[in-house]
Amino acid sequence: FFSCLRGWFFSCLRGWFFSCLRGCFLGASDTERQISSDDISSDEDLSSDDISSDEDLSSFGFWWNNNATIAQDTRINHDAFQKVRNMLLAIWATDKNCDKSKCSLGNCISNIDERLKSGKFTFLPKKVKNRVQNPGVVTAPDVIRNFVEVENLTVEQCKAFESSENLLWINGPAGAGKSVILCGRMIQLVQQLNEDNKVVLFKFGGDGNNCQLYQRALKNADVEYQETSMSDVTELVTLISESECKVIIVEITRWDRQKLTDTISAVTNCHIFIDDMQDLLYYSETEKSSVLMDKLLSLECTVMVVCDMAQGYWSLSKQDLIDRLRMINVKLSSTQLVRLSMSLRNTCDLSDISCVIREQLREIYSEIPDVLDMILPTQLQGHFIHGTLPVMHVFNDYNDTSIMHVFNNELNRLCDELNHSDIGIVTNVASSVLSRVKDSVDMRCVNTDSNIAVCHSEDSYSAQWPAVIVLHSVWDSEERDLTALYLALSRARVYCSVVIFPCEGYYIRRYTSHVTFVT
Numbered sequence: 001f002f003s004c005l006r007g008w009f010f011s012c013l014r015g016w017f018f019s020c021l022r023g024c025f026l027g028a029s030d031t032e033r034q035i036s037s038d039d040i041s042s043d044e045d046l047s048s049d050d051i052s053s054d055e056d057l058s059s060f061g062f063w064w065n066n067n068a069t070i071a072q073d074t075r076i077n078h079d080a081f082q083k084v085r086n087m088l089l090a091i092w093a094t095d096k097n098c099d100k101s102k103c104s105l106g107n108c109i110s111n112i113d114e115r116l117k118s119g120k121f122t123f124l125p126k127k128v129k130n131r132v133q134n135p136g137v138v139t140a141p142d143v144i145r146n147f148v149e150v151e152n153l154t155v156e157q158c159k160a161f162e163s164s165e166n167l168l169w170i171n172g173p174a175g176a177g178k179s180v181i182l183c184g185r186m187i188q189l190v191q192q193l194n195e196d197n198k199v200v201l202f203k204f205g206g207d208g209n210n211c212q213l214y215q216r217a218l219k220n221a222d223v224e225y226q227e228t229s230m231s232d233v234t235e236l237v238t239l240i241s242e243s244e245c246k247v248i249i250v251e252i253t254r255w256d257r258q259k260l261t262d263t264i265s266a267v268t269n270c271h272i273f274i275d276d277m278q279d280l281l282y283y284s285e286t287e288k289s290s291v292l293m294d295k296l297l298s299l300e301c302t303v304m305v306v307c308d309m310a311q312g313y314w315s316l317s318k319q320d321l322i323d324r325l326r327m328i329n330v331k332l333s334s335t336q337l338v339r340l341s342m343s344l345r346n347t348c349d350l351s352d353i354s355c356v357i358r359e360q361l362r363e364i365y366s367e368i369p370d371v372l373d374m375i376l377p378t379q380l381q382g383h384f385i386h387g388t389l390p391v392m393h394v395f396n397d398y399n400d401t402s403i404m405h406v407f408n409n410e411l412n413r414l415c416d417e418l419n420h421s422d423i424g425i426v427t428n429v430a431s432s433v434l435s436r437v438k439d440s441v442d443m444r445c446v447n448t449d450s451n452i453a454v455c456h457s458e459d460s461y462s463a464q465w466p467a468v469i470v471l472h473s474v475w476d477s478e479e480r481d482l483t484a485l486y487l488a489l490s491r492a493r494v495y496c497s498v499v500i501f502p503c504e505g506y507y508i509r510r511y512t513s514h515v516t517f518v519t
Contacts, residue, residue, distance in 0.1 A: 060089050105388065106417025109494045112387045113466040116345060116493055119150035119180075121383035136342075143191070144184040147221040148213070150177075157181055160338045167296060167303040169328070170338045173358060173379040174490035175345025178306035179462075182273055183214055185304060187221045189271055190246040196269050198246055202230075202260060203275040204461050205251040211462075214249060223247055230256045230263075237266040257284040261292045270301060276461045277307040286323045293331050309376050310361050311461060311487045322368055329371040339377040345464065347387035347494055355379045357486045364482075387494045395501035396508050400433050403501055407469065408440055410497045411452075414467050420450040424465035426488040428457040429473045431504055437471065457484045460491050468492035472500050474508060 064085070115121070119140065139145070140153045141161060153161070154177070160170055161181050170178050186199045201214065211227075218225045225247035228239060240248050240263075252260060257280045264272050274280075281289050296303050309325065329337070343351040358379045365372055393406050414423050425437060441452045455463060457472075470488045475481055489496055502508050 119152040148217045170306045172340030175343040176340040199271045200248045201273045233262045254279045254283040272303045274305045277305045325375045341380045342382035391497040393499045398504045420452045422466045424468045425454040427471035457488045467495040470498040
């Protein structure tokens with residue numbers, strides 16, 4: 001990648017850089033001196049063998065003698081100046097015929113995304129060659145490598161996958177590989193000799209959701225599955241009982257807690273898997289959530305639940321969330337509660353930002369240390385796969401024209417490089433900006449086979465894209481702002497551009513985390 005990037009970057013940068021450099025050097029006084037041709041190369045620096053051709057050396061020497069000067073000033077570090085000259089010579093001699101398609105933004109995002117999705121990560125710097133012996137990383141079990149197409153797991157993931165508990169509750173940050181474990185265990189169960197094994201997976205839908213992960217893995221494993229939605233409980237139970245498919249994938253909403261309780265009470269001889277349980281808990285009273293938990297605990301089949309309570313709890317008061325956390329902690333044993341701590345879905349750069357936001361969320365609930373680490377675990381720095389650096393645009397006040405200008409510039413860059421289906425727009429705004437965003441997206445998707453997803457932060461559970469633009473309107477609630485931003489930003493696997501601005505009629509006070517009303 002870097003070999004390819006070098007030629008393109010240097011080729012594009014050279015003209016601009018030399019133009020600026022020339023102005024700096026030509027601004028010297030009459031005491032300036034010309035760098036002689038003998039200074040172009042020396043035995044200690046670059047020889048003609050170190051560059052592409054004698055033509056490069058000759059053309060660079062001509063340019064240097066006509067443009068580069070240095071003042072006779074004792075403050076000038078001539079050694080440093082000489083190093084700059086040699087760097088410019090290297091740039092000059094770089095191959096100018098780089099294939100830009102190989103080092104474009106889109107190609108960069110696609111290549112890194114493929115590495116992340118396949119689990120080709122390491123927790124040690126690149127200088128360590130033998131990645132098999134890396135601490136914290138193990139080769140994934142065959143069922144995950146062959147069907148889910150993930151090559152490596154963390155030790156935490158591996159222990160969760162191998163757990164013998166009938167009910168396993170997996171907590172972890174966004175992108176920690178919770179769904180990977182769920183998917184692998186699901187295939188493992190239905191491939192056992194017992195022909196009666198059937199799995200019902202309850203998960204959330206929406207644009208960009210992780211349904212493709214399950215679909216691809218089940219297809220690879222040659223496991224027949226059927227997809228449906230949570231509608232009438234009686235009809236759903238009948239479908240599950242009569243279906244000849246080994247796996248039933250049921251799309252649910254945050255309001256389906258009672259339907260879910262009734263369904264799992266009625267089905268028999270089925271293993272129950274629930275992805276992103278937190279959304280059901282947010283929109284149910286603690287007592288009713290407790291009933292669902294008791295029902296799951298009463299089942300004799302395998303039950304696996306994945307959850308991250310940090311992914312959006314704006315509908316709850318602080319005390320309500322504490323009640324939910326304590327309820328979970330009381331009902332489950334320490335062996336049933338499994339904690340994952342490392343984000344593997346996002347690049348190292350995005351993961352670092354998520355770590356900071358998540359820690360700020362944890363500080364808000366530092367008064368409950370007895371359950372915090374198990375139910376809302378710390379997010380640790382994960383792999384060293386870097387990608388495109390996240391881009392942050394922060395507006396001090398609300399200006400929809402300027403906001404849309406930045407948004408359209410970012411969207412144009414991505415649309416020029418990526419398929420529309422690889423781009424997601426995640427926002428928490430409900431103002432005139434949202435309607436203009438949708439109009440802008442619709443205009444770009446006319447006469448195309450794929451769409452750019454636009455979804456609200458609250459509806460982005462399980463969603464993920466290689467590239468995401470986040471439009472985040474700041475409120476006056478720290479918990480609401482942090483959890484919405486954490487959820488939105490973690491939807492991006494490789495590229496993320498974040499546009500932050502206050503609500504209309506407010507402005508962001510500089511150097512503080514507060515939003516102040518304009519008087």
